[in-house]
Amino acid sequence: MRRSSHDRRHGLDPATRFLLLHRESNAKAQRSMSDQTLYTAFAAKVESALSQLVAEGALPAGTSFANVTLEPPRDPSHGDLATNAAMVLAKAAKTKPRDLAKKIAAKLEAEDDIASAEVAGPGFINLRLDPAAWLGELKTIDALGDEYGRSTIGSGTAVNVEYVSANPTGPMHMGHCRGAVVGDALANVLEFAGHDVVREYYINDAGGQVDTLARSAHLRYREALGENIGAMPEGLYPGDYLVPVGEALARELGDRFKDAPEAEWLPVFRAEGVARMMDLIKSDLALLGIEHDTFASEAALHAAGKPDAAEAWLREHDFVYDGVLEPPKGKAPPEDWEPVKLPLFRSTKFGDDQDRPIKKSDGSWTYFGADLAYHMQKAENADELIDIWGADHAGTVKRIKAAVAALSEGKGKPVPFDVKLIQMVQLMRDGEPVKMSKRSGNFITIADMVEEVGKDVVRFTMLTRKPEAQMEFDFAKVVEASKDNPVWYVQYAHARICSTLRKAAEEGLEPSDAALDQLGEEEIVLIRRAAQFPREIEAAAKAREPHRIAFYLYDLATDLNAFYSLGNTRTEKRFIVAHEREVSQARLFLARAIGQVLRAGLRVLGVEAVERM
RNA sequence: GUCCCCGUAGCUCAGGUGGAUAGAGCGUCGGAUUCCUAAUCCGAAGGCCACAGGUUCGAGUCCUGUCGGGGACACCA
Known part of the structure; x- marks a missing residue:
C-alpha cells in the first residue's frame, strides 16, 4: 500500500490521523480471517488440552502457557507439528516431562484432524495431522489471497520507524542504501503484522553542514551567472549535482545575491538548497520504491522551541546539570582542548561512559540536544519507536536511548525504543572493492546502482543478510541468473x-x-x-x-x-x-x-x- | 584505553528470542531432461559452531573472559 507523503513538521496532521484510523479498522476486519490459519487453530487445540489437564488437577490452576510453542519440527520425519508443552510445564506439574507429555498426547489424539500424537526425545509431542487439515489450509490461502499472512499481533500499537534521514546536502549514495531498504521492508513487515506504522525521515537542516551546502550552492550560482569560480575550495561540496541548482537559482533569483554580503544570501541559499536536496533525495528514494509518510525538520523543531522544553523538563528532574566535560578518551586529545562548563545530560546513569552536552559553549544546541527533543516529539505520537542507523553511529546509541528512557518513563508513558544498526556494504566489481572518494565528489549513488542492476535486485540483495553483519554487494553476482542469486x-x-x-x-x-x-x-x-x-x-x-x-x-x-x-x-x-x-x-x-x-x-x-x- | 557489531563446511551465509542427529548456495564428485520455463532437480563428501569457563533437564543461541576481523570514541553531523 502506498500513501501520499505529507511534508509536515511535527505532530500528526489530520490526514495522517485519518489514515491511521482507517488502517486500524482494516486490521480489525482482518482479524477473524487470519485467526483461521492452521497454526493458530492447532495452537488453540493444544491450549484446550492443557486447560483440560488443569481442570483435572494434573496441572496447577493458573499455570502460564506463555512459553508453550507449537511449531514444525526441524526434521520433517518427526511429524507435522511439535510442541514443547510437557518440557516447559513439567516443573509446575511436578512430574517428569515424558509423563506429562503422555497425558497431553492422549488429549490431543482425541482431537479431530490429529492422526497421531507421539511422545519423543526429552518430552516433545509430535503431531501428525490428517491430510485434510493441510488441504483446508490450502483453501484458506486461496480464500484470503493477498491477505494471507497478515497478522493482528501488532494491532493497537503504533510504531514510528525512522530511516534514511540522510543529510540534505547531496544525492543518496551507497552508504544510505542498505538502511533505506531494511527500514522500508521493516516498516512493511510491521504493517503486515498489524501495526500502525509511520515511516519518518528526519531532516538535519539546522547544522553547520547546511551552511556549507548554502555556500557551495552560492558558488555554483555565481558560476551560472558567468563567473569563473575555478576549482571548488576545500571544505565545500564539489559534486556536480549542485551545478543545476546554481543554474536554477540564477534563473529564479537573478544576480541580486551575486556580490551581496553572505549574511544577506545565506538564509535564502540554505532554504533553497535544502528544498532542492530533499527533492533529489525523494526522487532517489522513489527509485527504490520508498516513500516516507513524514518528513520532520530539525530547523522546525528548533523554531517550535522543543529543545528548550526538553531541557527545562530534564533540569527539573535532575537529568541535566551544568558540569565540566571530560576530555575526549581517544588516544590523542585535541590540542585546543579546554575545560568548559556546559549543560550535560546524565547519560552515565544509563550506562554511557560520560555525560553528554546538549548545548555548545556558544549556547547553540548540539546534535544530541536537538535529537533528544526530536525523539521526545516522536514518542508523543507513537507507542514504539524504531531508528535505523548506520553502524558508524553506534557510539551514540546509549545516550539517545538513555534520553528516551528518561523522558518517556519520567512522563509516565514508557516508550519502547529500538535502534537497529546497519553495517556497511562493501561494493565489489570483478572481485575488487569499488573505491569511492567522497572528497572528490566521486561516489556511487543509489541512482547509479538502480540503473545498473534494477530496484528489485538492490532491495532483495540488501535483505539477504542480517543487517548487523557486514556484507558485500557484487555487481556481477547480483545480476547472475542462477540459483546462486x-x-x-x-x-x-x-x-x-x-x-x-x-x-x-x-x-x-x-x-x-x-x-x-x-x-x-x-x-x-x-x-x-x-x-x-x-x-x-x-x-x-x-x-x-x-x-x-x-x-x-x-x-x-x-x-x-x-x-x-x-x-x-x-x-x-x-x-x-x-x-x-x-x-x-x-x-x-x-x-x-x-x-x-x-x-x-x-x-x-x-x-x-x-x-x- | 573504552564502547558497539561480527566469528558456523574450502568460499559466501542462514539458524524461527534455549530444544531432538547442525542447514542452504557456490565449489568438488556422481546422477537426472523426447516433458508444464534444465536459468532446474536428486544424491555424496565436507563441522572442536574462534577458544576457555559458567548458567540448567538441554547452549551455535544466554553470562564472563581471551583471541581474531570491522566500526566508533568533539562542543562535528
Whole structure:
C-alpha cells in the first residue's frame, strides 16, 4: 500500500490521523480471517488440552502457557507439528516431562484432524495431522489471497520507524542504501503484522553542514551567472549535482545575491538548497520504491522551541546539570582542548561512559540536544519507536536511548525504543572493492546502482543478510541468473507458476478445489511450507528482522522447484497431467496458492513478482 | 584505553528470542531432461559452531573472559 507523503513538521496532521484510523479498522476486519490459519487453530487445540489437564488437577490452576510453542519440527520425519508443552510445564506439574507429555498426547489424539500424537526425545509431542487439515489450509490461502499472512499481533500499537534521514546536502549514495531498504521492508513487515506504522525521515537542516551546502550552492550560482569560480575550495561540496541548482537559482533569483554580503544570501541559499536536496533525495528514494509518510525538520523543531522544553523538563528532574566535560578518551586529545562548563545530560546513569552536552559553549544546541527533543516529539505520537542507523553511529546509541528512557518513563508513558544498526556494504566489481572518494565528489549513488542492476535486485540483495553483519554487494553476482542469486531464483519460481497457469488456461484447465484429496504427500510438503508464511511474518515483526522473509521465500521457491522437477521423471506428478482433469485442477489450485504466497512475501519486501522471465 | 557489531563446511551465509542427529548456495564428485520455463532437480563428501569457563533437564543461541576481523570514541553531523 502506498500513501501520499505529507511534508509536515511535527505532530500528526489530520490526514495522517485519518489514515491511521482507517488502517486500524482494516486490521480489525482482518482479524477473524487470519485467526483461521492452521497454526493458530492447532495452537488453540493444544491450549484446550492443557486447560483440560488443569481442570483435572494434573496441572496447577493458573499455570502460564506463555512459553508453550507449537511449531514444525526441524526434521520433517518427526511429524507435522511439535510442541514443547510437557518440557516447559513439567516443573509446575511436578512430574517428569515424558509423563506429562503422555497425558497431553492422549488429549490431543482425541482431537479431530490429529492422526497421531507421539511422545519423543526429552518430552516433545509430535503431531501428525490428517491430510485434510493441510488441504483446508490450502483453501484458506486461496480464500484470503493477498491477505494471507497478515497478522493482528501488532494491532493497537503504533510504531514510528525512522530511516534514511540522510543529510540534505547531496544525492543518496551507497552508504544510505542498505538502511533505506531494511527500514522500508521493516516498516512493511510491521504493517503486515498489524501495526500502525509511520515511516519518518528526519531532516538535519539546522547544522553547520547546511551552511556549507548554502555556500557551495552560492558558488555554483555565481558560476551560472558567468563567473569563473575555478576549482571548488576545500571544505565545500564539489559534486556536480549542485551545478543545476546554481543554474536554477540564477534563473529564479537573478544576480541580486551575486556580490551581496553572505549574511544577506545565506538564509535564502540554505532554504533553497535544502528544498532542492530533499527533492533529489525523494526522487532517489522513489527509485527504490520508498516513500516516507513524514518528513520532520530539525530547523522546525528548533523554531517550535522543543529543545528548550526538553531541557527545562530534564533540569527539573535532575537529568541535566551544568558540569565540566571530560576530555575526549581517544588516544590523542585535541590540542585546543579546554575545560568548559556546559549543560550535560546524565547519560552515565544509563550506562554511557560520560555525560553528554546538549548545548555548545556558544549556547547553540548540539546534535544530541536537538535529537533528544526530536525523539521526545516522536514518542508523543507513537507507542514504539524504531531508528535505523548506520553502524558508524553506534557510539551514540546509549545516550539517545538513555534520553528516551528518561523522558518517556519520567512522563509516565514508557516508550519502547529500538535502534537497529546497519553495517556497511562493501561494493565489489570483478572481485575488487569499488573505491569511492567522497572528497572528490566521486561516489556511487543509489541512482547509479538502480540503473545498473534494477530496484528489485538492490532491495532483495540488501535483505539477504542480517543487517548487523557486514556484507558485500557484487555487481556481477547480483545480476547472475542462477540459483546462486536469490532474487532471480525466487522470481523464477513465481514466473514458472504463472507460466504453468497460462499453459493450463490454453488447454482449458482452471484451478479448482473440487478434488484436493487427490493431492499427495509431495504436494503437502509445499502446503506445509506455505502455511508457515503467517508465522514468518510474525517472527520477523517481533524480531524486527525483515531479512527472514527473504530467506523464507527462497525456501519456498526451492520447494516449488523441487516439486516441479518431480514431473520430469514422474509425469503423473506434473501440474498438468494429460487426461487427468481433476488432479490437474487440484495441482493448479496449489500452484496458484504458492504463487500468491510468493507474491505476498515479495510485496512485503518491496520486490516485484514478475510473471515472465 | 573504552564502547558497539561480527566469528558456523574450502568460499559466501542462514539458524524461527534455549530444544531432538547442525542447514542452504557456490565449489568438488556422481546422477537426472523426447516433458508444464534444465536459468532446474536428486544424491555424496565436507563441522572442536574462534577458544576457555559458567548458567540448567538441554547452549551455535544466554553470562564472563581471551583471541581474531570491522566500526566508533568533539562542543562535528
